[in-house]
């Protein structure tokens with residue numbers, strides 16, 4: 001007990017190498033961010049100085065030296081020796097959290113008090129020489145920090161040739177000198193600082209060892225806020241900006257503005273199709289410093305067809321400064337941005353223009369695929385995507401508006417089959433036979449306010465006019481005989497009148513009928529036990545065929561055919577060829593069976609046509625026997 005000693009109230013010792021390692025490996029995306037952190041400190045210092053002296057110069061100059069050094073000089077507020085001691089000697093200490101400088105935190109880019117340490121990723125020593133711009137009595141100061149955690153602080157003579165502001169000097173390690181090379185510094189200054197409102201320039205060697213020149217890397221005005229002569233000039237300038245920064249020529253641009261988040265920017269519409277799963281990633285600037293080029297969560301997934309460039313003054317960064325910190329303001333901003341992109345999309349795609357055609361042609365498939373899983377996109381798709389209908393190309397919303405119900409087929413063949421008749425009858429049927437569309441309509445059917453249903457044979461049969469009773473009697477025997485011809489093809493036959501009269505026959509089919517006939521076929525093929533079980537699943541007594549051939553009594557060929565004797569081979573041959581015609585009209589491929597039918601029918605019809613008599617020869621069994 002005597003040896004016991006208590007250590008109370010002692011301060012943590014921090015091993016700086018561990019901290020730098022932590023930052024390098026886990027916080028920052030790589031050593032490259034050191035340029036961002038130095039620029040940020042320079043800009044913040046200028047902001048602080050301008051708060052008290054609005055006319056103070058606002059420049060940051062980066063001078064990469066030939067010997068692996070880099071000097072970054074700002075005309076900012078500078079530090080007194082006391083401030084340097086306080087702020088630079090303590091990891092995590094920042095002047096930007098308190099109101100010492102008369103400004104709130106939101107005015108500054110930095111806040112965590114660790115940014116300067118990032119320079120240890122590329123150098124073993126950081127030197128900062130500074131003179132306070134706000135305290136003219138304070139002498140300049142030289143502070144040198146070492147990666148092992150030590151630092152030296154020297155107060156320089158008051159008359160030392162040091163301008164107000166700060167200069168940071170780094171000397172690269174052998175393995176990091178490429179990070180300080182002039183071309184790397186230019187590239188990084190442009191990447192992170194292109195939109196900074198202060199004058200940032202890098203000293204670059206002129207070709208042929210002709211000395212050096214300053215290369216400005218920051219734009220004075222945000223490209224979307226700059227003044228242009230007219231809209232056309234602005235559009236061209238923004239397209240050129242998109243090419244420079246995002247690497248593509250946009251199909252269109254959408255202006256974005258969310259005052260609540262101090263946010264403005266542009267969404268550029270991608271010129272090529274992208275997989276919808278690719279998500280949406282954007283270029284975000286925070287107080288005009290690049291936060292990241294792949295920032296997620298700014299827009300919902302359905303906005304996969306745009307890439308944004310935005311600047312925000314209010315949203316906060318995560319500590320890595322590479323993503324946005326999720327808070328209520330971010331959530332509200334996301335909602336507002338989504339609403340703006342949606343409003344543009346609806347307005348553009350619902351009015352015909354070359355832009356809307358290009359956007360639809362490029363992105364419709366991805367929009368459809370997302371609509372199948374996302375109600376928001378579904379609603380959008382229903383408003384903007386064109387669908388093939390029997391009444392021309394229309395959006396689903398337009399079909400609903402004019403008809404209430406949205407009737408559709410789920411296979412292209414079904415659509416082709418009914419289209420001519422439906423069109424002539426003024427019915428509007430949507431072709432949902434292409435990829436994603438049937439699923440999209442099935443989902444839409446469950447959305448409130450939508451009455452969506454698949455077309456069945458009944459719908460079409462109803463619009464086909466029955467024959468006059470007298471005419472019905474007249475052709476009764478022929479119809480019966482014709483029905484017997486198609487029965488073996490899992491089809492029955494009726495005669496109706498319908499427009500257009502050029503269409504001699506249509507083949508109607510419904511999925512239930514097809515399902516019943518599939519089950520029947522399986523029952524027939526299965527062994528006794530399974531046949532019995534399967535038969536129980538369907539209505540065994542219902543042997544209505546899956547398809548119906550409807551002959552058009554308004555068509556002259558059909559009317560002529562129905563004058564043939566009921567047992568005449570030419571009637572059967574004519575019905576078979578009408579059946580095949582209807583199959584082809586439906587866009588279905590001809591199977592061997594149907595091709596044979598067509599051949600047989602042709603044979604009979606040719607015999608009849610080539611006979612010397614003008615009236616079709618009507619061979620019958622008795623004659624053939626002779």
Ligand SMILES: Nc1ncnc2c1ncn2[C@@H]1O[C@H](COP(=O)(O)OP(=O)(O)OP(=O)(O)O)[C@@H](O)[C@H]1O
Pocket residue numbers: 037040041042045074076077078079087088093094095096109110111112113114115116117165166
């Ligand atoms: N160029 C500079 N001019 C004036 N003061 C500076 C300069 N660089 C750093 N400082 C002072 O040193 C403090 C610590 O800087 P550091 O970069 O580590 O953190 P920060 O900028 O405050 O926050 P963050 O970690 O978010 O960048 C700053 O708050 C600032 O007071």
